[in-house]
Amino acid sequence: MSTEKADVVIVGGGIMGASAAFFLRQRGMSVILLERGLIGQQASGVNFGNTRRMGRPIEQLPLSNRARETWLKFKELFGADVELLLNGHLRLGLTPAHEERLVQYAQDAKDFGMGMQMLGKLTLRERFPYLGPEVTSGCYAPHDGHANPRLAAPIIGRAAARAGAQVFENTEIVAVEKDGGDFRVTATDGRVFRAPVALITAGAWGDRISASFGEPVPMIVKAPQMCVTEPVPYAIRPTMGALTDVPEQSAYFRQVARGNIVIGGGGHEPVDMENRRTYVNPRRTLIKLAQAPRVIPALKHLSIIRVWSGIEGYMQDSRPAMGPSARVPGLYYAFGFSGEGFQLGPGVGDVMAELIHTGATTTPIECYHIGRFAQPALQAA
Numbered sequence: 001m002s003t004e005k006a007d008v009v010i011v012g013g014g015i016m017g018a019s020a021a022f023f024l025r026q027r028g029m030s031v032i033l034l035e036r037g038l039i040g041q042q043a044s045g046v047n048f049g050n051t052r053r054m055g056r057p058i059e060q061l062p063l064s065n066r067a068r069e070t071w072l073k074f075k076e077l078f079g080a081d082v083e084l085l086l087n088g089h090l091r092l093g094l095t096p097a098h099e100e101r102l103v104q105y106a107q108d109a110k111d112f113g114m115g116m117q118m119l120g121k122l123t124l125r126e127r128f129p130y131l132g133p134e135v136t137s138g139c140y141a142p143h144d145g146h147a148n149p150r151l152a153a154p155i156i157g158r159a160a161a162r163a164g165a166q167v168f169e170n171t172e173i174v175a176v177e178k179d180g181g182d183f184r185v186t187a188t189d190g191r192v193f194r195a196p197v198a199l200i201t202a203g204a205w206g207d208r209i210s211a212s213f214g215e216p217v218p219m220i221v222k223a224p225q226m227c228v229t230e231p232v233p234y235a236i237r238p239t240m241g242a243l244t245d246v247p248e249q250s251a252y253f254r255q256v257a258r259g260n261i262v263i264g265g266g267g268h269e270p271v272d273m274e275n276r277r278t279y280v281n282p283r284r285t286l287i288k289l290a291q292a293p294r295v296i297p298a299l300k301h302l303s304i305i306r307v308w309s310g311i312e313g314y315m316q317d318s319r320p321a322m323g324p325s326a327r328v329p330g331l332y333y334a335f336g337f338s339g340e341g342f343q344l345g346p347g348v349g350d351v352m353a354e355l356i357h358t359g360a361t362t363t364p365i366e367c368y369h370i371g372r373f374a375q376p377a378l379q380a381a
Contacts, residue, residue, distance in 0.1 A: 002191055004166060006030040008356060009185050009195035011173060011209065012202035013037075014044035015149075015342065016334050018156040019070075019349020020199055020356075022078070025163035027357045032193050033160065033167045034185065040153025043203050044345065046310030048226065048264040049149045049254065050239055051343040052089040053114055054141035055105070057318075059367055060344075061112040066363050067347025071147070074346075078159040082147045085257065088238035089144035090128070092135050092295060098243040099137035106139050114141045130235065132297045135242065146239045146254045149342055156346070168193075176200070176209050178328055197356055199332045204271070204313035206335030210321065210370065213328050217373050218316035219336050222268035223278035223309040227285050229302040231259030241265070242295050251291035253299070261302065263288050271311050278309040314338045319368055322348065323355065326371035332356060333370055 008024055010017045013035025021033040035041075051071055053064045074082050093099045106116045119138040124131055128138075161167045172188040176198060183198035200209050207219040234255060241252025250265035266284040271277075285307055293300040315321070315336040325331035332355065334348050341348070347363070355361045 003194060004032055004191070005194045006032040006166065007195060008032070008197040008199060009183060009193050010034065010199045010201060011176060011185060012200065012206070012335070013039040013153070013157060013167070013169065014042055014201060014203055015040060015153040015156065015345030016044075016348045016352075017199070017201035018153050018160055019346045020201060020334070020352045021160035021165040021167070021349075022156055022163060023350045023353035024356065025160060025165050027353055029357060031160070031165040032195060033157070033165055034171050034173060034187075034193065035167075035169050036172045038154070038169050039157035039167070040150070043310050043312045044153040044342065045150050046226065046308055047149050047224065047312075047339070047342045048252065048262065049146045049342065050089070050252075051084065051147050052141065052144040052239060053112070053343070054089050054109070054116060054139065054144055055091060056340065058108055059364070061109060062363050063344055063347050063351065063365065065112060066350060067344050070346035070350060071343070074147075078155050079162070080151070080155045080158075082151050082155060083256065084145060084147040086143060086145035088140055088142045090238040090240040091139045092124075092131070092240060092242040093137035094134050094242055094294070095136070101243060102137060102139040115143055116141050130296050130298060132294055134294050140238065144239065148256070152342070152345070156349075176212065178213075178331075183330065197330045197332070199334065199352060199356065201334045203335055204273075204311045206313060206321065206333065210333060213325060213331060215325060215327055215370050215373070217321055217336065217370065219313050221271040221273060222312055222314055222339070223271050224264065224268060224312060224339060225266050225280055225284035225288070225307070225309055227263050227288065227304045227307045229261040229263070229299075230305050232261070232302065234259055236261065236296070240295065242291075244291075248287060249291050251288045251295070253292060253296075260305075261299070263292055265291070269309065273311075276311065278311055280307040280309050312339050321370040322352075322365050322368035323370065326369065326374060
């Protein structure tokens with residue numbers, strides 16, 4: 001069988017792998033991008049679609065801000081519209097304790113350019129009259145927004161191919177190995193791909209590859225539960241959701257320009273990894289439909305027209321594995337973003353391309369190094 005060669009081989013064609021391929025080509029490096037199905041078919045294409053920065057861990061905001069720069073230039077860079085709406089993100093509180101959390105976060109993140117505004121009950125009613133009486137406080141980030149996840153990674157993948165990346169879809173991988181100075185990636189049909197650098201952006205399957213290089217990570221897979229309503233007149237501009245003290249009772253939503261309202265939350269379900277299948281539990285949908293009207297009462301009158309799920313990888317500490325391998329020269333990781341990777345995706349690709357090309361990155365990612373999971377050396381008795 002044939003052998004393809006490049007400077008970098010990327011395993012996993014989600015939004016991060018596709019973005020890395022594009023930005024590596026911008027830096028003049030040859031790239032092979034491998035995807036077992038279609039570009040963006042897994043978690044990158046089935047998530048909620050939030051491009052929010054508000055609510056992220058403080059140490060993640062530099063990476064999130066870098067990603068935002070790419071989102072703002074999406075059509076210019078990648079040549080197609082991703083239905084990006086920058087109508088803000090509104091996080092709401094139902095109790096005094098929620099308000100305290102919102103105030104604290106706004107203070108902690110005030111230096112990261114989000115322009116967050118704390119809003120009291122009266123102001124919320126004036127600006128967002130459709131909110132329910134249980135909502136007592138809110139924090140508004142006017143520059144955040146949302147986009148269509150079904151479009152994003154495929155658009156970036158096509159842009160990477162136009163820029164000269166070799167993109168191989170429907171290419172199942174059976175082995176990723178270090179072979180001399182190169183990485184040897186073998187497909188089920190016998191094709192071989194070689195490169196001195198390998199980047200693993202395989203999402204919920206990334207831990208299997210890292211473990212094969214002696215770097216296991218504590219990751220579990222979960223299936224998010226999504227649904228969308230019938231179209232109604234466009235009225236809900238910001239993405240929004242209320243804080244909750246019971247994670248299973250979370251509900252967050254966004255309205256697309258066509259009028260449909262996408263609703264996420266309600267907890268997660270297990271995943272059938274052997275068959276790469278996820279399922280929607282009707283109970284999860286009912287939980288969301290019970291919680292969402294607490295925020296916007298009118299939502300109780302709408303009909304759900306579609307439900308779906310996907311496969312996401314969640315780290316024990318909710319931080320991804322991102323950066324170079326701690327054991328194998330030339331090996332890099334970017335996976336395990338714990339359900340929060342969509343907005344970060346273009347920034348992750350940009351950072352990893354910079355890191356691979358120059359050996360360093362201007363965006364701090366040290367806290368995501370996979371070496372934090374290494375077993376401590378055994379002490380001599």
